Amino acid sequence: MELYLNATSPYARVARILLMEKGLMSKVTLMWCDPWADDAELLKANPAGRVPALVTAEGITLSESMLLAIYLDDAYPKTPMLPDGQRAQVLHLAGLGQNLMEAAFNIVIARKH
Numbered sequence: 525m526e527l528y529l530n531a532t533s534p535y536a537r538v539a540r541i542l543l544m545e546k547g548l549m550s551k552v553t554l555m556w557c558d559p560w561a562d563d564a565e566l567l568k569a570n571p572a573g574r575v576p577a578l579v580t581a582e583g584i585t586l587s588e589s590m591l592l593a594i595y596l597d598d599a600y601p602k603t604p605m606l607p608d609g610q611r612a613q614v615l616h617l618a619g620l621g622q623n624l625m626e627a628a629f630n631i632v633i634a635r636k637h
């Protein structure tokens with residue numbers, strides 16, 4: 525697999541943490557890029573030009589951190605991120621975290637531009 529990411533994206537960190545928690549780092553090549561500079565390799569993998577983007581072992585590109593999470597949990601179920609009986613609680617916390625990330629990210633981007 526290949527993971528397109530940059531050092532500052534909180535969404536890319538979600539993807540990296542998932543890969544680490546699931547013990548998949550040895551199966552992934554980290555593709556460092558700049559999503560704010562029309563990075564050619566990133567655009568080839570993900571025409572939206574955003575990180576994270578995960579190219580699966582089959583060569584299919586996935587985008588959106590939560591969709592990556594769904595894919596990884598399904599494809600590599602050994603260490604489940606959504607254990608049986610705790611789905612609602614884990615998704616509740618994931619939603620809170622996602623909302624916090626978006627609020628902080630929007631402030632940073634508003635200042636940047």
Ligand SMILES: N[C@@H](CCC(=O)N[C@@H](CS)C(=O)NCC(=O)O)C(=O)O
Pocket residue numbers: 532533534535536559560573574575576587588589590629
């Ligand atoms: N909803 C997306 C957000 C991804 C996102 O906003 N990524 C930013 C970096 S933090 C990006 O690549 N922006 C580049 C651009 O919009 O051109 C996710 O959860 O993955």
